[in-house]
Amino acid sequence: QRFTRVESSIVTLAESIAKLSAQIQMQRVIKDDVYHLRQEVAELRQQVYQQYPRQQQQPSTPAGGRTSSMSTASQQQSRLITANTQRLTTANRTN
Numbered sequence: 001q002r003f004t005r006v007e008s009s010i011v012t013l014a015e016s017i018a019k020l021s022a023q024i025q026m027q028r029v030i031k032d033d034v035y036h037l038r039q040e041v042a043e044l045r046q047q048v049y050q051q052y053p054r055q056q057q058q059p060s061t062p063a064g065g066r067t068s069s070m071s072t073a074s075q076q077q078s079r080l081i082t083a084n085t086q087r088l089t090t091a092n093r094t095n
Contacts, residue, residue, distance in 0.1 A: 030088060037084050044080070 026091070029091065033084065033088055033091075037081070040080050040084070
């Protein structure tokens with residue numbers, strides 16, 4: 001009987017270790033995804049900052065103070081962030 005309890009405890013421990021291992025792996029994937037998202041956002045910011053001074057120097061600015069290239073860069077950034085966020089959400093749901 002004592003052996004059965006020890007055996008049961010070992011099985012439970014092994015299952016817990018397997019679950020923790022899977023969670024650690026998922027956290028690594030998420031950490032890598034967040035790192036890549038930050039890189040993408042930094043690159044997009046760099047693009048926007050490089051475009052902004054040029055756009056500011058132009059005499060005519062459309063209503064709302066935005067130019068079409070600024071809107072395009074903002075839309076690009078928004079699409080990338082949305083796509084990556086959806087990917088992360090899907091990954092979290094599967095685990």
